[in-house]
Amino acid sequence: MGLFRKLYVWLDDRFGWNELLAPLRKKTVPVHRLSHWYFLGGITLFLFVIQVLTGILLLLYYRPGANEAFESVQHIMTRVKFGWLIRSIHSWSANLMVFTAFAHMFSVAFLKSYRKPRELTWLSGMILLFLVLGFGFSGYLLPWNTLAFFATKVGTEITGQVPIIGRPLMIFLRGGEEVTGATLTRFFGFHVAVLPGLATMLIGLHILLVQRFGISVPPKLEAEWLAKPQALREMKFFPNFALRELMAWYVALGVLGALAAIFPWDLGVKADPFVSAPAGIKPEWYFLFMFQTLKVIPSKVFSLDGEVLGVLAFGVAGAVWLLLPFIDTGRARRWVNALAVVALAYIIGMTIYGHFAK
Amino acid sequence: MVPTNPGIPQSPHGPAPVRRRRFIEALLGSGFFLSAAAFFYPVLRFLIPPKESDMGSGSVIAAKTGDLKPNSGKIFRFGSRPGLLVRTTSGEYKAMSATCTHLACTVQYRDDTREVWCACHNGKYDVNGRNVSGPPPRPLEAFEVQVRGDEIFVRRRQES
Amino acid sequence: MATLQSKSPASFATRCLLAVAAGLLLSAAAHGQTKNSCLECHSILTDNLGVTEEKFSQDIHGQKGLTCASCHGGDPTSDDPEVAMGKKAGFKGKVTRTQIPQLCGSCHSDPAVMRKYNPGLRTDQLSQYHTSVHGKLLAKGDAKVAVCVDCHSVHDIRPPNDPRSTVYPLNVPVTCSRCHSDAERMKEYKIPTNQFAEYKKSVHHEALTVRGDLSAPTCVTCHGNHGATPPGASSVAAVCSTCHVFQAQLFDSSPHKAAFASAGLPGCVTCHSNHGILHPTDALIGTDDKSVCGQCHTEGDPGFIAANSIRDHLAQLATAIDRSDQILSTAESSGMEVSAAKLDLVQTRDTLTKARVTIHSVNVARVQQDIQPGLVAADKNYQAGKDALRERNYRRYGLGLSLIAIAIVITGLKMYLKQLQSGQNSQAT
Numbered sequence: 001m002g003l004f005r006k007l008y009v010w011l012d013d014r015f016g017w018n019e020l021l022a023p024l025r026k027k028t029v030p031v032h033r034l035s036h037w038y039f040l041g042g043i044t045l046f047l048f049v050i051q052v053l054t055g056i057l058l059l060l061y062y063r064p065g066a067n068e069a070f071e072s073v074q075h076i077m078t079r080v081k082f083g084w085l086i087r088s089i090h091s092w093s094a095n096l097m098v099f100t101a102f103a104h105m106f107s108v109a110f111l112k113s114y115r116k117p118r119e120l121t122w123l124s125g126m127i128l129l130f131l132v133l134g135f136g137f138s139g140y141l142l143p144w145n146t147l148a149f150f151a152t153k154v155g156t157e158i159t160g161q162v163p164i165i166g167r168p169l170m171i172f173l174r175g176g177e178e179v180t181g182a183t184l185t186r187f188f189g190f191h192v193a194v195l196p197g198l199a200t201m202l203i204g205l206h207i208l209l210v211q212r213f214g215i216s217v218p219p220k221l222e223a224e225w226l227a228k229p230q231a232l233r234e235m236k237f238f239p240n241f242a243l244r245e246l247m248a249w250y251v252a253l254g255v256l257g258a259l260a261a262i263f264p265w266d267l268g269v270k271a272d273p274f275v276s277a278p279a280g281i282k283p284e285w286y287f288l289f290m291f292q293t294l295k296v297i298p299s300k301v302f303s304l305d306g307e308v309l310g311v312l313a314f315g316v317a318g319a320v321w322l323l324l325p326f327i328d329t330g331r332a333r334r335w336v337n338a339l340a341v342v343a344l345a346y347i348i349g350m351t352i353y354g355h356f357a358k
Numbered sequence: 359m360v361p362t363n364p365g366i367p368q369s370p371h372g373p374a375p376v377r378r379r380r381f382i383e384a385l386l387g388s389g390f391f392l393s394a395a396a397f398f399y400p401v402l403r404f405l406i407p408p409k410e411s412d413m414g415s416g417s418v419i420a421a422k423t424g425d426l427k428p429n430s431g432k433i434f435r436f437g438s439r440p441g442l443l444v445r446t447t448s449g450e451y452k453a454m455s456a457t458c459t460h461l462a463c464t465v466q467y468r469d470d471t472r473e474v475w476c477a478c479h480n481g482k483y484d485v486n487g488r489n490v491s492g493p494p495p496r497p498l499e500a501f502e503v504q505v506r507g508d509e510i511f512v513r514r515r516q517e518s
Numbered sequence: 519m520a521t522l523q524s525k526s527p528a529s530f531a532t533r534c535l536l537a538v539a540a541g542l543l544l545s546a547a548a549h550g551q552t553k554n555s556c557l558e559c560h561s562i563l564t565d566n567l568g569v570t571e572e573k574f575s576q577d578i579h580g581q582k583g584l585t586c587a588s589c590h591g592g593d594p595t596s597d598d599p600e601v602a603m604g605k606k607a608g609f610k611g612k613v614t615r616t617q618i619p620q621l622c623g624s625c626h627s628d629p630a631v632m633r634k635y636n637p638g639l640r641t642d643q644l645s646q647y648h649t650s651v652h653g654k655l656l657a658k659g660d661a662k663v664a665v666c667v668d669c670h671s672v673h674d675i676r677p678p679n680d681p682r683s684t685v686y687p688l689n690v691p692v693t694c695s696r697c698h699s700d701a702e703r704m705k706e707y708k709i710p711t712n713q714f715a716e717y718k719k720s721v722h723h724e725a726l727t728v729r730g731d732l733s734a735p736t737c738v739t740c741h742g743n744h745g746a747t748p749p750g751a752s753s754v755a756a757v758c759s760t761c762h763v764f765q766a767q768l769f770d771s772s773p774h775k776a777a778f779a780s781a782g783l784p785g786c787v788t789c790h791s792n793h794g795i796l797h798p799t800d801a802l803i804g805t806d807d808k809s810v811c812g813q814c815h816t817e818g819d820p821g822f823i824a825a826n827s828i829r830d831h832l833a834q835l836a837t838a839i840d841r842s843d844q845i846l847s848t849a850e851s852s853g854m855e856v857s858a859a860k861l862d863l864v865q866t867r868d869t870l871t872k873a874r875v876t877i878h879s880v881n882v883a884r885v886q887q888d889i890q891p892g893l894v895a896a897d898k899n900y901q902a903g904k905d906a907l908r909e910r911n912y913r914r915y916g917l918g919l920s921l922i923a924i925a926i927v928i929t930g931l932k933m934y935l936k937q938l939q940s941g942q943n944s945q946a947t
Binding site (some may be wrong): 378379381382385386388389390392393395396397400435439440460463464477478479480492493495 | 628731733761763861865868870871872875916919920922924925926927928929930931933934937
Binding site for chain 3 (some may be wrong): 074077078084085239240243244246247250251253255258261262263264267320
């Protein structure tokens, strides 16, 4: 232990972090009935780190390119030692991360943590959510199997439906008119360089803002505690909350390991652009609610194209959701509450519907 | 606070006894160590490349140049299906899928009739894989052959 | 000579005027065919005198520029029925059934004529027909047997490669069964009428209708089409062997060939049936009531023993393959990647297929020769499955260890936190 202490002091003399980290030691986390929701952000961050680590490991063997991608993933799954584990963890963690990101977002919405002065934290978080979905969409194509190929085809097709900018956007995403090896190369670039770069910057900003303004407390409770300061309960971030977070992260690690070992991720069949799409092709579950919505909209609504209408509706909904902190004031509060409940119910409902629909 | 002797169990609100503290530290330490090992062991083995690292470009070594005499054929594994490598009488190499397009039996090269033959229902193909007689409705998929050194590489026809 | 029934010349004239008007409109719509005035009236007639323009446009003869007069005689350029159907124009009226083959053959057996339309067409249909059962009976005066139009239809004859043609391979069995499954009609000929029903159960029918394999045998493949005659007992095996070469060769080298010939039993059909050829299973070989060998062989004779021995060998390999298949499926469903082993299993199944052909030699040693490598391969596949399962268990074991480590950490953290908390609380007091 003496050695560690010596090393710590030596480094601190040269980094000067003791002074920088001092405010962190004072950081506290409010304790109340709903404070368990505070773990979600940290878990999402943990899963992101797992993605980066497993992603880097996979990069050592993965070969992008229509000729080799599938074979390289097959190689990882069958020949590389523990390749099946790294790849399965990467795939499972991706899905879990999308789930915790959404859960984190909704818990923030319901706890109304986006109130002033935390509006930018909310915005950066929403952009991060879109980035996470982008990670999911781009990463899904990389093994170049039939399901991924057609899911990408359908997904980019829908993007093309957006008025005016849709088609150029679709061609930009696809690297051409159709989904080809060029699309794969492009998605690979997005997935390992563009998106990680953007995400890292935004995560840095997001965490900085959280540190700067501390953890928020639901409005009613805030009012209560202002009136009765002695009712306020909180715990130190270091080490109490941090250790609890560590426990949660270890649980997540255990869950990931179990999922990867018992339900290893599927390899699928190599994509062949010339066969017809398998019947009932569906995107990954986190896009299902949008996909299913577009399926149930009739093809023509008051002489407007149904699909375009659907895409626009989601655009508008997304924009409204993005601007929630600015909308949620005074009388609008009731509507915002209702909207949040409806949004959550809709997403859950349509996801389930989409899963069971033919 | 009542003055106490360190090491002796205290009242519930006192600091924990040393033995208990040490136990927890040991538990935590060993736990961290074990979980770190469980994490690093697979990662380290992952980093070491496997022996048969050749899986690139979807090309397969079908045979070595000494293996086939002119006017003979050999079955080799191509992906998840069998392939047929034929060396014609002129010494040229031809490769094609060995799965008969009729009912998926494995075809063979006949050196007496100089053609590819399916024993199941007497289907016949020429050395280019074209179906010439019998039940097969379609030709055999032809593959590209490249001889590099003393190894014969076979891969799918590339779309330009 | 057929005449139009009319009550009075006036109504007759009206009818004709209407017909001509309609005909003019129709021929305006018609695509540059030779003038065929017959259709102008006959297309609006109902009953069996009616042939619509639409129907005849489907006919290959119509498409090649022939008219009604080409077969029925008469003058197709005249709109006057008296002229069009007059004796001077050579009008023949309805052609009787016995006259039909000769009529069709007047063109179709003449290479000089056919060359003008399709030099590749055969011209021996009529001479073949004369050798057929239908042709011979017709020559004896039986007009109920099949003539050209019964199979090829009339007025809308399509070439055999047109999927709508009555003689398109997929449609041939239905066409033949129109008579041959009619018990009433076949009564006097004293032949069975269950052929089509039997054929529908067969693998050949399945190949044709389900797999869409047009090279699969239909009635005409074995019986001939124009020279339709059932193959005799001595020659039916020759028919089967055109596709099933290996089986035929093995049979010919076996003791069954001579034995069957002397007993007057046809090869192939005796065990496999003629029309209702089902997919043969291993159960067909052996001496129990589901198999065929026991129908001739008795307990103790060499054939009896051989049959059982062959059956046992096949069963052995089939069981080995099933066992390997099962273990590989188990491995696959628990997440192991076993595509290489599964491919090998496909090859192993090929050995069983080969053995199932070799049994036609009824030579136990030869069958064994094929079974042995199959057993070796199946065993290899099984081992691959076991290896996969071993790897799976190793993974689960490893997972268990890591979960224990994780559990230790979590427990340790919990205890540490409690200790920390109580320490902090005591400091606070």
